Amino acid sequence: MRQELIERRLPWLILTVGVYLVISVTSALGILNDYHMINIITIGISIILGVSLNLINGFTGQFSLGHAGFMAVGAYTGAILTMKFGFPFPATLLCGGLAAAVVGLVIGLPTLRLRGDYLAIATLGFGEILRVLFINWSYVGGAGGMVVTQRYTNFHWVYAMTVLTIIVIRNWLQSAHGRACVAIREDEIAASSMGINTTLYKVAAFILGSFFAGVAGVLYAHAYYIVTPASFGFLKSVEILIIVVLGGMGSISGSVLAAIAITLVSVIFTPWPYLRMILYSLALIIVMVYRPGGLMGVKEIQLPALSLKKKEGQQVGTP
């Protein structure tokens, strides 16, 4: 049993460490320059956002339209703690995530108790309220935003948080909790007739997803020097949603791939922002026509298991 588990996980471990080493080394050697690195950081943040929204929208089937709002809560919390209180970065990351999670609880509890699309409406409104709030709050710089002089976010932190997000959400999904979430997505009434506490699991998934959006927000705030209300508008939420839909509602690896693709496209098309939105829409239409479930559907990328034992030496039962 244990052996088998190790054999299945080893390829992922090698991949994870390998990617990390390759990027670290090439960046140290100057093959990847600062411009490359900031884009890699953006990719990491997008992966965190995509995977965490997928937990809510794709796996649990609850339609959140305000993921950027939770990112904003994390970003502003992080900026305030760093700039006004001099918190160390790890504590800031944790607090940013927790702040977003608490807001998630406040929004999720009343709306997710009901069956229906109340969450979409509530999260849509929440994003707008937040924007107006930050614009009018001079403590955090109003519409001009808040400058963050400490550039704590680097490749290592982003990579660590990305991996952490994926591992935590994957483990959640593989547990009985995750199966409860998927059952709710499939049919909420049937799920409750199986004895699943649907409100509990909808809220739990929503809080967990919000937490990681908050972490992504903290990373963002300390990567780009400035947080502004405009960075977390409705379009940002839509962009995250596109990652989830393109990658596959219910596929973690799909979200990772889509986050990479979308970020690359958005980097390449930075000079032409309108073209970028057109391209997103086109990609969405094409995927919806040819692969309605998204790139990966509900499947995950599988790596072949590595065998640790030598096959020849194996004993085949007792005679």
Added chain:
Amino acid sequence: MLSVQGINVFYGKGIHALKDLSLEVGQGEIVTLIGANGAGKSSTLNTISGLVRPRSGSVVFRDMDITKLPAHKIVEAGLCQVPEGRRIFANLTVQTNLELGAYLRKDKAAIARDMQRVYELFPRLAERKQQPAGTLSGGEQQMLAIGRALMSQPQLLMLDEPSMGLAPLLVKEIFRIVQEINRAGTTILLVEQNARMALSIAHRGYVLETGRVVMTDSASVLAEVDEVRKAYLGG
């Protein structure tokens, strides 16, 4: 075992779906609710299982007042409903659907045993363990819905129109299995359009009309009553 006393259910402002409805189900019985479309059969089951809240009245199950309990707690108490229209988890495999039926249980060995029993009751499911449930035929989906409910080890199993949309032969098969489940010790509350079949396997029955119980008796008596024959048995 189950005692429903004077429940009133309203939808929105206007619709008074259940009017002072009372019924009893005893340990080991098969009790059937028959009535025309819209009579309130599903509303009755949904109220018992906690999906719909009554404005007044009470539901008592094995000496426990479950009227205000949330749906998942009612399942925990040993009462499981196979909802109208099956509601299987379409994208998950047959096996996973059954596993989710045992969601509240921790006893791995007993779960495996019950799974085996479900596959024995429904050999067609055994042949399709790894198939996504949404690709099963209507009849197979109904079997899965019943099997999934059995996995929760219910004391009382409530079935809402298990014969809906099935060919006559399959209907017979399903009813035979319902009887078999009952003989193995599970009490059954059965809602049916197909009154003839329902009365043929039930011990007792209730006839519902626009949210009221208009008649109740043993199944064999009901099957002979003129009004019932005319209205539900086609003469």
